[in-house]
Amino acid sequence: MVFMTPRRTDALSRERIVEAAVRILDEQGEGGLTLRAVTDRLATGRGAIYHHVANKDELLAAAADDVVRLGDAPIRELALAVFDAIDAHPWLGAQLARDPAQPAVLRIWKGVGTQLHRLGLTGTALGDAGAALVNYVLGAAAARRAPDEAARKDYLEALAAQWAGSDPDPVVQEAAALLSEHDDRAQFLAGVDIFLRGISG
Amino acid sequence: MVFMTPRRTDALSRERIVEAAVRILDEQGEGGLTLRAVTDRLATGRGAIYHHVANKDELLAAAADDVVRLGDAPIRELALAVFDAIDAHPWLGAQLARDPAQPAVLRIWKGVGTQLHRLGLTGTALGDAGAALVNYVLGAAAARRAPDEAARKDYLEALAAQWAGSDPDPVVQEAAALLSEHDDRAQFLAGVDIFLRGISG
DNA sequence: CTGGGATTGGACCGGCGGTCCATTGACTCC
DNA sequence: GGAGTCAATGGACCGCCGGTCCAATCCCAG
Numbered sequence: 001m002v003f004m005t006p007r008r009t010d011a012l013s014r015e016r017i018v019e020a021a022v023r024i025l026d027e028q029g030e031g032g033l034t035l036r037a038v039t040d041r042l043a044t045g046r047g048a049i050y051h052h053v054a055n056k057d058e059l060l061a062a063a064a065d066d067v068v069r070l071g072d073a074p075i076r077e078l079a080l081a082v083f084d085a086i087d088a089h090p091w092l093g094a095q096l097a098r099d100p101a102q103p104a105v106l107r108i109w110k111g112v113g114t115q116l117h118r119l120g121l122t123g124t125a126l127g128d129a130g131a132a133l134v135n136y137v138l139g140a141a142a143a144r145r146a147p148d149e150a151a152r153k154d155y156l157e158a159l160a161a162q163w164a165g166s167d168p169d170p171v172v173q174e175a176a177a178l179l180s181e182h183d184d185r186a187q188f189l190a191g192v193d194i195f196l197r198g199i200s201g
Numbered sequence: 202m203v204f205m206t207p208r209r210t211d212a213l214s215r216e217r218i219v220e221a222a223v224r225i226l227d228e229q230g231e232g233g234l235t236l237r238a239v240t241d242r243l244a245t246g247r248g249a250i251y252h253h254v255a256n257k258d259e260l261l262a263a264a265a266d267d268v269v270r271l272g273d274a275p276i277r278e279l280a281l282a283v284f285d286a287i288d289a290h291p292w293l294g295a296q297l298a299r300d301p302a303q304p305a306v307l308r309i310w311k312g313v314g315t316q317l318h319r320l321g322l323t324g325t326a327l328g329d330a331g332a333a334l335v336n337y338v339l340g341a342a343a344a345r346r347a348p349d350e351a352a353r354k355d356y357l358e359a360l361a362a363q364w365a366g367s368d369p370d371p372v373v374q375e376a377a378a379l380l381s382e383h384d385d386r387a388q389f390l391a392g393v394d395i396f397l398r399g400i401s402g
Numbered sequence: 403c404t405g406g407g408a409t410t411g412g413a414c415c416g417g418c419g420g421t422c423c424a425t426t427g428a429c430t431c432c
Numbered sequence: 433g434g435a436g437t438c439a440a441t442g443g444a445c446c447g448c449c450g451g452t453c454c455a456a457t458c459c460c461a462g
Contacts, residue, residue, distance in 0.1 A: 012440080035419065045442025047422075056419065097298040097343040106359070127379050132337060132392030139340025140332075142298040158307065178328050191333035198399030213410080236450065246411025248453075257450065403462100410457075418449070426441075432434090 012044060014052040014062070021063045025091045033060070033091075061102040064095045068104040075115040079137055079192045082108060083185065086141050097142035109134055121199065129199045136195060140188050156180050213245060215253040215263070222264045226292045234261070234292075262303040265296045269305040276316040280338055280393045283309060284386065287342050298343035310335055322400070330400045337396055341389050357381050 020041045024033050035056060039046050053059045067089050070081050086093045096105055113130045121129055156179050164176035221242045225234050236257060240247050254260045268290050271282050287294045297306055314331045322330055357380050365377035 034417085036417085039442085045444095046420080047443075048441045050420075051440060094299075097340070098295075100344045100346070101355075101359070123375060124379060124383070127383055128388055128391035129395060131341075131388050132395045135340035135344055135392060136333065136337040136396075137340065138343060139298070139336035139338070142339060142343060143301045143336055145301070154302075158302070174324060178325060182325070182328055187329055187332050190329035191336060194330060194333045194396055194399035196399070197402045198395035198397070201398045201402040235448085237448085240411085246413095247451080248412075249410050251451075252409065405462090406460095408457105408459080410455105412455100413453090415452080416450100419447100421446080422444090423442105426439105428437105428439090430435100430437080432436105 012042065012048055012052060016042065017049060017052055018059065018062045018066050021059050022066055022089075025063060026089060030091045030094055035059075057099070060095055061099065061104065064092055064102060064104040065107070067092060068096075068107060070107060070111045072111070072114065075112070075119070075133075075196070076189070076192055078111050078115055079133070080185075080189065082137050082141065083188050086144055087185075090145065093141035093143070093145045096138055100138075105134075105138070108137065112137075116199075119199075125199075129195075132198075133192075133195055136191060140191065144184065153180070213243065213249055213253060217243065218250060218253055219260065219263045219267050222260050223267055223290075226264060227290060231292045231295055236260075258300070261296055262300065262305065265293055265303060265305040266308070268293060269297075269308060271308060271312045273312070273315065276313070276320070276334075276397065277390070277393055279312050279316055280334070281386075281390065283338050283342065284389050287345055288386075291346065294342035294344070294346045297339055301339075306335075306339070309338065313338075317400070320401075330396075333400075334393070334396055337392060341392065345385065354381065 017038065020038050021033060024037050024041065028037075033056075035046055035049060038059075039049060042049075053062070068082070068085055070078060073081065086096075096102075096108075099105070109130065112133050113126065116126055116129050116133070160176040160179040164173050218239065221239050222234060225238050225242065229238075234257075236247055236250060239260075240250055254263070269283070269286055271279060273279075274282065287297075297303075297309075300306070310331065313334050314327065317327055317330050317334070361377040361380040365374050
C-alpha cells in the first residue's frame with residue numbers, strides 16, 4: 001500500500017463498538033447488523049474490530065448485556081423491566097432467546113433468583129420457580145419480536161381464525177375475538193401474576 | 202449444455218424435501234441445514250427446490266410443523282408432548298422461538314387454548330392463561346437448545362457460581378448447588394404445575 | 403405425432419463472517 | 433532525543449451462503 005491512513009485519534013474500543021452495534025440494531029433491526037455496517041459506522045476496517053470482539057455472536061451478546069439494566073426491584077417490577085427493555089429494543093427478544101448462556105440472561109437469572117429467595121423460596125422449590133419465571137419471561141420476549149404492527153395483526157387474526165374455526169362454541173369464538181385486541185403489556189403482567197399465585201398457592 | 206440428465210423417476214415433492222431437511226437437522230443440527238445440503242442429499246440442483254418451497258425460512262417452519270405432533274391429551278400431557286418433541290429434535294426449540302407465526306406454534310396455541318377452555322376458562326382469563334402457558338413452554342423450549350452436554354454443564358456451573366458468589370447466605374448457596382444436578386424434564390413439569398396452580402387458584 | 407407448459411439443475415450473483423498481513427504510530431528504554 | 437518494539441489498524445482476500453435465472457428436458461393434452 002502506497003499510503004496508509006494515519007492512526008485515528010478517536011481510538012477504537014470494545015465500548016465504542018458495542019455502542020455502534022446497539023445503534024444499528026435499534027435503527028435497522030437484527031438483519032441490519034453486519035460487521036460491515038459496524039465498521040462503516042466507525043469508519044474503520046474489519047480487521048480492527050476483531051482485536052476487541054471475538055465474533056459477531058459475542059458482539060450481539062454484548063449489545064444485549066449493554067441494554068438489559070435491572071435494579072433490585074421486587075419480582076413484578078423486575079419482570080416488567082425486562083419487558084420494557086424489549087419494548088424499547090425490539091431485537092432484544094430474539095437475542096435473549098438465542099443463547100441461554102449469554103451474560104444478559106445470566107443477569108436476569110440472578111435477579112429472579114434473588115427476588116424469589118427474598119420471597120422465602122429455597123432449594124428445589126426456588127430452582128423450579130426460578131426456571132419457570134425465567135422461561136416465561138424469555139418466551140414472552142421471543143414472541144414479541146413481531147417485525148411490524150401489520151404482521152403482528154395478521155398473525156393474531158390467523159390464530160383467531162384457526163382457533164375459532166375449530167369449534168363453533170360461542171365461548172371459544174369470543175376468546176378468539178379477544179385475541180386481536182389485547183394489550184401485550186397487561187397480558188404479560190397477568191402471566192406474571194398467574195405465576196406468582198402458582199408459587200404462593 | 203450438451204447433455205441433460207434425464208428427468209428423475211423419483212419425483213421431487215415438498216414432502217420429500219421437508220423429510221430430507223428433518224433428517225439433516227437431526228443429524229447435523231441447525232447449522233448443518235443449508236439448501237446445498239438438502240439438494241445434495243436429494244441429488245438435484247438448487248433451482249428445483251424453489252418450485253416446491255418458497256425459501257429456507259419456510260422450509261424450517263415446515264420441518265418444525267412436520268415434527269410437532271399433538272393429540273388432544275389434557276394440558277399437562279400436551280405440554281410434555283412439546284417437551285419430548287424438542288428432546289427428540291434439539292433444533293426444534295430454537296426454531297419454535299424464531300417465529301411466533303409459524304404453523305407449528307399455531308398448533309401449540311390451538312391445543313393449549315382448547316384444553317384450557319375445557320378446564321372452564323373463557324374470555325380474557327382464557328387468553329391470559331393461554332399466553333402464559335404458551336410463552337412458558339416456548340421459553341423452556343428455547344432454553345433447552347444446549348448444543349452438547351458439556352456446554353450445558355459449563356453454563357449451569359457459571360450460573361451457579363455467579364449466583365452463589367453474589368450472596369454468602371447458605372440457602373442461596375444450596376440453591377446454586379442444586380442447579381447443576383436438576384432433572385430438566387421434572388423441572389419443566391414443575392413449571393407447568395406452577396402455572397396450572399396459578400390459573401385455578 | 404407434435405407442440406407447449408411444467409419441471410429440472412447448474413451457472414451465476416451479491417453479500418456475509420472471518421482471516422491475513424503489510425503498514426503504521428505510540429510507547430519504552432537507554 | 434533517538435531507536436527499537438509491538439499492539440492496533442484496515443483493506444484485500446477466502447469460502448460459503450441464500451436466492452435468481454434460464455437453457456435443456458420431459459410429460460401430457462390434442
